[in-house]
Amino acid sequence: MGDRAGGFFSVAFAVAGRQVYKYFANPAFLAPAFFPLFFFVAFAGGLTRVGDVPGFDYTGGYVAFQYVWALLQAVAMGGAFTGFSIAGDFENGFARRLLLAASNRQGIILGYTIASLVRATMTGVLVTVIALFAGIPMSGGFDLFGLIGLAILVNVAATLFGAGVAMLLRTQQAGPVIRTPIFLVLFLAPVFVPLNLLRGWLETIARLNPFTTILDAARGFLVGTPTSVLPAYAIGVALVAVFALWAAYALRRAEKTGA
Amino acid sequence: MAAPGSARAGIQVEDLVREFKKGPRAVDGIDLYVEPGEIYGFLGPNGAGKSTTVLMLTTLLPPTSGAARVAGYDVVKEGSKVRAAIGAALQEAALDPFLTGREHLSLQAALHGLGRKERKKRGAELLERVGLVEAADRRVRGYSGGMKRRLDLALALVHEPRILFLDEPTTGLDPQSRSALWSEVSRLARDEGVTVFLTTQYLEEADVLADRVGIIDRGKIVAEGTPEKLKAEIGRPSVEATPAEGSGRDAVARVLSRFGEEIAAQSGAVSVRLDHGAGDLADVVRTLDSEGVRVTNLRLDEPSLDDVFLEKTGRSLEGEAEHEGEAEGSPEEARA
Amino acid sequence: MSSPLLVQVASLARRSTLRTMRQPAVIVSAILFPMMFFAINAYGLDAATSIPGFPADSYLDFAFAFPLVQAALFGAITAGADLARDIESGFFDRLSLTPMRPSALLLGMLAGVVALGLLQGVIFLAAGLLFGVDVKSGPLGMVVLVLLTVLVALGFGGIGAMLALRTGSVEAVESAFPLFFVSIFMSSINLPRDLIEADWFRYVATANPISYLVEGIRSLVITGWDAQALSVGFGCAFGIIALSIAGASAFLRTRVAR
Numbered sequence: 095m096g097d098r099a100g101g102f103f104s105v106a107f108a109v110a111g112r113q114v115y116k117y118f119a120n121p122a123f124l125a126p127a128f129f130p131l132f133f134f135v136a137f138a139g140g141l142t143r144v145g146d147v148p149g150f151d152y153t154g155g156y157v158a159f160q161y162v163w164a165l166l167q168a169v170a171m172g173g174a175f176t177g178f179s180i181a182g183d184f185e186n187g188f189a190r191r192l193l194l195a196a197s198n199r200q201g202i203i204l205g206y207t208i209a210s211l212v213r214a215t216m217t218g219v220l221v222t223v224i225a226l227f228a229g230i231p232m233s234g235g236f237d238l239f240g241l242i243g244l245a246i247l248v249n250v251a252a253t254l255f256g257a258g259v260a261m262l263l264r265t266q267q268a269g270p271v272i273r274t275p276i277f278l279v280l281f282l283a284p285v286f287v288p289l290n291l292l293r294g295w296l297e298t299i300a301r302l303n304p305f306t307t308i309l310d311a312a313r314g315f316l317v318g319t320p321t322s323v324l325p326a327y328a329i330g331v332a333l334v335a336v337f338a339l340w341a342a343y344a345l346r347r348a349e350k351t352g353a
Numbered sequence: 354m355a356a357p358g359s360a361r362a363g364i365q366v367e368d369l370v371r372e373f374k375k376g377p378r379a380v381d382g383i384d385l386y387v388e389p390g391e392i393y394g395f396l397g398p399n400g401a402g403k404s405t406t407v408l409m410l411t412t413l414l415p416p417t418s419g420a421a422r423v424a425g426y427d428v429v430k431e432g433s434k435v436r437a438a439i440g441a442a443l444q445e446a447a448l449d450p451f452l453t454g455r456e457h458l459s460l461q462a463a464l465h466g467l468g469r470k471e472r473k474k475r476g477a478e479l480l481e482r483v484g485l486v487e488a489a490d491r492r493v494r495g496y497s498g499g500m501k502r503r504l505d506l507a508l509a510l511v512h513e514p515r516i517l518f519l520d521e522p523t524t525g526l527d528p529q530s531r532s533a534l535w536s537e538v539s540r541l542a543r544d545e546g547v548t549v550f551l552t553t554q555y556l557e558e559a560d561v562l563a564d565r566v567g568i569i570d571r572g573k574i575v576a577e578g579t580p581e582k583l584k585a586e587i588g589r590p591s592v593e594a595t596p597a598e599g600s601g602r603d604a605v606a607r608v609l610s611r612f613g614e615e616i617a618a619q620s621g622a623v624s625v626r627l628d629h630g631a632g633d634l635a636d637v638v639r640t641l642d643s644e645g646v647r648v649t650n651l652r653l654d655e656p657s658l659d660d661v662f663l664e665k666t667g668r669s670l671e672g673e674a675e676h677e678g679e680a681e682g683s684p685e686e687a688r689a
Numbered sequence: 690m691s692s693p694l695l696v697q698v699a700s701l702a703r704r705s706t707l708r709t710m711r712q713p714a715v716i717v718s719a720i721l722f723p724m725m726f727f728a729i730n731a732y733g734l735d736a737a738t739s740i741p742g743f744p745a746d747s748y749l750d751f752a753f754a755f756p757l758v759q760a761a762l763f764g765a766i767t768a769g770a771d772l773a774r775d776i777e778s779g780f781f782d783r784l785s786l787t788p789m790r791p792s793a794l795l796l797g798m799l800a801g802v803v804a805l806g807l808l809q810g811v812i813f814l815a816a817g818l819l820f821g822v823d824v825k826s827g828p829l830g831m832v833v834l835v836l837l838t839v840l841v842a843l844g845f846g847g848i849g850a851m852l853a854l855r856t857g858s859v860e861a862v863e864s865a866f867p868l869f870f871v872s873i874f875m876s877s878i879n880l881p882r883d884l885i886e887a888d889w890f891r892y893v894a895t896a897n898p899i900s901y902l903v904e905g906i907r908s909l910v911i912t913g914w915d916a917q918a919l920s921v922g923f924g925c926a927f928g929i930i931a932l933s934i935a936g937a938s939a940f941l942r943t944r945v946a947r
Contacts (some may be wrong), residue, residue, distance in 0.1 A: 132867075132871050136879075140880060141879055142886035147740055282729070292733065293732055414784050436788065441783075443782060443783070444779070451708040451712065452707060454702065454706065461783075461787065465787050553852045644904075675887070
């Protein structure tokens, strides 16, 4: 069994190495940050007065409120983009070579996930730097690690979800199928105002959306008043587990059909 | 038959030049004359300047210098008259995948000013002629390459042009679709007196279809004439021998080289251009026999347009054409 | 021999409408995406109505201009990309060889944009009324609202045509989409300009012509008949139409220079 595990990790690092190398060869690797940054600028800049509404009780202010959403969006989109590039690898035949060469094919998924984390770190830092210029308070101290942990879980879950779709469809057509659900999950949440200020159908859906809990906890970590930490982490870990199974299933399907 | 310069004339080109900002002259001072009712084959490798010439003659690209008259009209000053007289099927049949064949014809006919009834009639007529009646109401997205080219041809014929430009009409087609298109083009010239200006990178196509051939290389016309005349200029056929097991290639080469200059051959075989023509063949066989050199295959090749191209440019057209090199050349075989 | 301009325009408009109608995915996303954003914004930002000085009782009414403007943008990019694709594929060359007047090509394309804009305007209005949008200016106001939407679509369509004729590249036209999308948000689309707190954002929104298109459409919903907002809105729309079509015609002339 030692050999198997060795194959698993060596494959993972080889795949991750290639992906990360590809990022540095092409500045477009920051593309997943485009929409999050843009929404951040548009919402945090244009809607500041919404923070004055009675019942808006987030202590970090409106810009910080938007920053957390933008950060989680950036890391989630980083995962989606990894899905796009897996789909591209299958379309151009590179994935077939990978499947042939890899001694442990599950390692391929881990490899893509590691690369996705590297990319998400860079896009996340970009969003954070811009938010710091915009003057968000980082009053969370040690709690900020809680925020980072949640961002990692969101990225990994999104990556595994995207990898699964990409390996099932194996064409560039996978793009919208990966992106649309992620966008929906991100938007059907307390984006502009806290949950208690949402109304109508959106409130109902946002309450059911597991991402809402993660978003709330992440916002709490930023200002040092952690809320619903345990449920948020439980949901994050559960999402990662479910999508890991999903990706593994998709990989088996890809193997069966001969990539 | 009309003289150059008359209004009935086909195509006249004088010292036509086209330069692009970057790179060499795509068309570097060509002269040519196509008679009405003639099929003129413009032969050359990829990037030789064929398409650039067609774009200028069809008024889609202004020349850098020089003059060209098509159907008696100047392509620069009388563009709209030229366009009314010509039809063109340009490279990469440009069709809308979401429209049907019939809708394409109807649009083209409307833009040419045909009335509603005429449009219908003309469309049905052309669909029939190019064999697309059954596919007429299907979207072009589902058409094969051959069907697209045939629809392209039908579109070029909507307004009954006197002169037809076909830019690589059979590139990428299977042999069956190719010969179907050839017979339609010959019919147009023969029965309706349409002048055809056709570019191709296939020797066979120029050989089969064209009354006269112009060979273009790097923007210049390097040879022109009927296929027969061009081949006759090269004159001498060549012989190719494949050594049998036991007889080395060198032995075969030693014998053949006495009859002419060695030229490129298929791998393992030896080929020479016969100094004294096909009459040498008997001597070649006798000599091989008397020296005990055994061959499995001996073949006499008549000169082809490729030989003409090789002679004029020092390069082989088959090597230049990047894809589908299998279509060229139709050697006549003589087994000894 | 040259056919009347009208027949040419009608034939080309028919073609561009046909090809749009035959791509259900395009239609569905042209309708669905703006509606989705509208639904999320309308309910997500409802709390904004309690900002002192907010001009409407319901954010649903306030946000109704959003799907209309976004849909117009979507239609324009689609039409621009179609035109660029015609140039790339050589379809444009084929048309240029007919006695067609070049302006017929532009008008045909824009007629297609207007047709799609009209369809979108009517569908959104119906959906909005169903959701409970209250158009203060009444039935006549709804007609004017759809009219202004169509003019916005036409103006954006002109910009799409300009891009397509200048670059001749589908990719270039499509990559302009995020830029346009951004400029919709950098306007008074989400809050009235006097309630935008950040100075720089307010300046950008004030300089952005989209603010005035939005405010014109919005006035019909939340105010009733507001002569000033309407005249500025229509003026802006006509200005964009005039400039973009003049630009597109100039690029068209360069492209068919012969």
